Amino acid sequence: MPNFKVASKPESPYVHCLAPRERLSIEAIVDELLHNFGSVETAEFADACSLSAQQLPRRLRELAHRFKYMHLQCGAVLLRGIAVDDHRIGPSPQHWDAPWRNPPTLREEVTQCLLSAVLGDIFGWRTQENGRFLRHIVPVLKESEEQLGGGSSVTLVWHNEEAFHECRGDFLSILCYRNDEQAQTILSYVGDIAIPDEKWAILAAPRYTIRPDKSHFPDQNVSAHWRLDDHAFARIQCMYADPQPVPVLSGSREKPFIQVDEAFMCAIEGDAEAAEAFDWLLRQFDDKKNSIVMQPGDMLWIDNKRAVHGRSVYLPHYGPRQRWLRRVNVTLNLRASLPYRESALSRHIV
Template sequence: MDRVYTLNKVELSEIKALLGELYARFSTVENEEAALACEVAATRLPAGLLALLRIVASGYARSGYILIRGFEIDDEAIGDSPQHWDQPWHDRPYLREELFQVLLSSAIGGVFGWRTQENGRFLRHIVPIESVKNEQLGGSSATTLMWHTEEAFHIGRADFFTLMCYRNREKATTNIACVDDLDLPEATVEILRQPRFIIFPDKSHTPVENSSEQWKLNAEAFSAIQEMMDNPQSVSLIYGRSDLPMMRVDQAFVSPVDGDEEAAAALAELHEALDRAAITLQMEPGDIVLLDNLRVAHGRSVYQPDYGPKHRWMRRVNIDNGRRINFGLRDSQKIRIML
C-alpha cells in the first residue's frame, strides 16, 4: 500500500461540500453533536479515500500509517499560531481545518478526549512552549521527543490518532517506526512479550500541565493517574498475535521491573531497533498523517522555533474504533471522555 495519498481536484471539491454543510451547523467541534455529525458525514467522503481509510482502520495495513496531502490551508485566514495549548473552544478562525481533521478521523472511528488532558478537548494544539522546551512534552523543541505510543501507560489508549500540520516552517520531522519493521531476535521479543516493564503516566496528564484559563481544574479527575504513579502495574511491551503484533512504547517513562537486568537489556534493544526502523516525515501545511497507535511508535526531531506568530503548529486527534473494549473506562454521561 502506498503510504502517501494525494487528494485530487474532484475529491477536494466533494470534501469542500461536506465541510460547508458542517460549517453551517457548528461553531465548534468540541461537543457530542458535532462529533457525531462528522461521523455521519465521513460515510460520504470520496470513495477512494474512504476505502483507503477503512483499510487502515482494520489494523491490517502493514505500514501502520498513511499521509494524506492536498488540502490547502489559508495561512492568513487561520490567524497567528497559538503561543500555548490553552486556547478557547468556540468561534475560532480555523474551524474549517478542525472540521476537516475530525471528518477524516471519523472515517476510522470515534474521536475522544481525556479528562486529564486539557479537560477532554478533542483537538489538542501542539505548539512550541519555551518553558517546556527541554521536556518530554508536545510543546518541547530543544530536545528530541523520544519514541512513544500515545498514552502507552493506559489500557484505554487510542487505537489510532491523526496529526494535522498547520505550519512547519522550521522543518521539524515526525519520526515513525512500525512494530512490523523491527529487527529483533526471537529471544528478545519473547522477553518483551512478558510483563516485566513499568510505564508511568507522562507529564501531560498531571495537574500542573493542565492548569487553564478556559476551565477550573478538577483535582479529583487525576486520582486514577496518581494511583498509576503510586502503584504501577507491570506490563509487556509487545503483545497480541505473532503475525500481527502490537506494542506500547514510551521511551522516557518506561523501565524494567527493579533488578531485572535481562528485561533492561531487551528494552535497550527495542529502542535501538526503533531507531533503525525509523522513517521521517517533514509535514507541510494541510498534511494529515493517520497512525495506528497500537502498532506504530512516533517521535519528533529537535527544531528551533522563534515563538512568533508563524511558528510550528500541529493538531492531534485521538480515535477509538472498537479494537479494544474500553466502555467501562468512559464517562457515563459523556461517552467520548476517557476517565
Template sequence: MTGRQVGPDSYLVSAAEADELVALAGTVTADPATDPAGFTAQAARAARRLPEPLWEAVHCFDLMGSASGILVLRGLPVRDVPPTPGDNSQHVGATTEAARIQAVVNSCLGQMVGYEAEAGGRLFQDMVPSPAMADTQTSQSSRVVLEAHTEQSFSALGPDVVSLMCLRGDPAAATYVFPATDLLAHLTPAEEELLRRPLWTFQVDQSFRLRGDRFVDGDVRGPFPVLAGPAEDPTFLFDQDLQRGTTPEAQDLLGKVIDLYCRHRREHVLAPGDLLLLDNHRAIHGRSAFRPHYDGAQRFVLRTFVVRDLFRSHHARPVGGLIIPARFS
C-alpha cells in the same frame, strides 16, 4: 478526477476531492468545545459521503494498518489559518475548516474523544511549540528530541489512532515512526521471545495527575509485554520515558529497542495539508528537535485522538460525554 495512492502509506487528494471535503466540512457546524457529541455526530454523518477512493484508503488502513504504521493523506485544503499561537491554551485550531475536515476523516476510523489531562479534554489540541516548554518531553517541546513512545502507554483507555493535521510545517521537525514489524526484523528469536513476556511496568505521566487526584488504576501499571499478537502483524507497547524492566535483562533490552528505533525509524516531515494517521498499537512514535522562531509562522499541528470502541471507556465517562476524566487515565 480522484486522488491516488502515491506510496504504501501515502494518499494524494485530488483537487476535486479537496472541493468535496470543503463542502462536507461545511455541514459540520456544531462547536467542538461546547457540543463535542453534536460535532462528532455531524462529522460522522459527513464521513458517509467521503469520496470513495479516499474512504477506501482510510478503511484499508483501519483494517490492516500499513508497513510504516501511518497513513498520510496529502493535499487536504488548509485555508485561513490564524497565526500560530505561542502555547496551546487558546484552542484556535479547532475553529479552522481544516479541523472539520480532519474530524470527517477521523470518523471513518472510530470516535473522537478528549482526555481531561490533555488540553482540558478538548477534541482538538493545538500542538504548537511553546517557549516555556521547549525542553520538556511534551507535545509543546521543540529544542529536544521527543522520545519514542506509545501514546498514553500507561492507560487502558488510550487512543487507538493519533491523528495529526498539519496547518503549518517546519522543515526541521520530523515525526518519527517505528512499526513493530521493523523492530521484529532486527531481533534475535530469543529477544523476541523475551519481549513477548510481561516484564515491563509503566508509570503514569505525572502531567495526567490533576488536582492531586489518585488514579483509579494506580500509579504504576503492568507488567505488560512490549510485543503481542501474530508474528506477521504484532503490536508494540513502549515508552522511553515511563517504562521500566522488572528484571535486569528486561531493563537491558529496553536499550536495545531504543538503539534499533534510532537506527531504523522512519520519518515524515509534516507539510501544510498533511493529515497523518498513526496506528497507536502497531507503531511507536517520536519527533526530532527543531528551532521555532515564535513569529506566528511557526509549526502548527492539530492533534486529535480516535478510539475504535467507545464502550471501553463507558465506566469512566459521564453519560453521553466524550471526555475521559484524568483519574481514569
C-alpha cells in the same frame, strides 16, 4: 476497485495526494457540519462527524479501511493537499490554552475531525486539556526541554500516545498548519522489525511499567477557560504511584501490537534481561526510522498500536508563525472505555 500498493522499503509512510474531486467532496461535507456546529468540542459534533465520514469518497474510505485492518504494510498514512488557509487561521497560538468556540481555525478543525472519524471514533482525555478532542501542538519556551508537545531543544523520544492506559487510542491524526522551522516528525513501524523468539518471549511478558506523562498532571492543565477538580486526576495519580506490570508486545506473533513510551517506561526493578530487551527494541526503532518534514495541509494517520513516533530537535520561531500542528485521538472501540467515561454519551476518558 482501487489498488493500494506500498513500497517494500520503510523510507516513508504510504502517501495519498487528495484528488480535486476528493477535495471538493470533503469541502461539501465540511460546509454541512459548519452549518450546524460552532465547535468540534462536543459529543454531538463527534457523533455527527462519525456519520458524515460515511459520505467521504469511496477511495478515502477504502484507504482508511485497509490501513486500520492492517492490509497495508505500513505504520502511517500521509494525506496531502488538505486545505489550510494560512491567512484566515491567524497567528500561531503561543500556548495550547485557546478558546473552544468559533475559532478562526474551525474549518480546519472540522476537516481534521472528519478525516479522523473515517478511522473510528474521536475522543479526548479529561486529564489532558479538559477532554479537548483537537489539541494544539506548539512550542512553549518553558517546556523546551520536556518530553511534551511543547518541547523543542530535546528529541521527543519514541512513544505511543497514552501508552500507560489500556484505553489508549488505536490511531491518531496530526495535521500541519505551519512548520517554517522544518521540524521533523519521526516514525518507526514494528512491522519492519524481525523479532527473534528469545526477544519476543521477554518483550511479550508483563515485565515493564509505564507511568503517565506530565501532560496528564494538574500543573499541566491550568487554564484560563476552565478548571479541573482534583478528583479528575485521581486515577492518573494512582497509575503514577502504582503502575501495573505490562508487556511491550502483545497480540499476533506476525503482526504484534506495541506499548511503548521510552521516557516513562522501564523494566521492573532488578530485571536486567527485560531492560536489555527493551533497549534492543528501541535501537531497532532507531535503525528503521524515517523522518517527515510536514508541510501545511499534510495530515498523518498514525497507527498508535503498531508504530511509534517522535520529533527532532528544532529551533522554534516563538512568534506568530511558529510551528503549529493539531492532534486528534481515535479509537476503534469506544464501548471499551465506558468504565472510564462519565456516561455512554461522553467522549472524555477520566
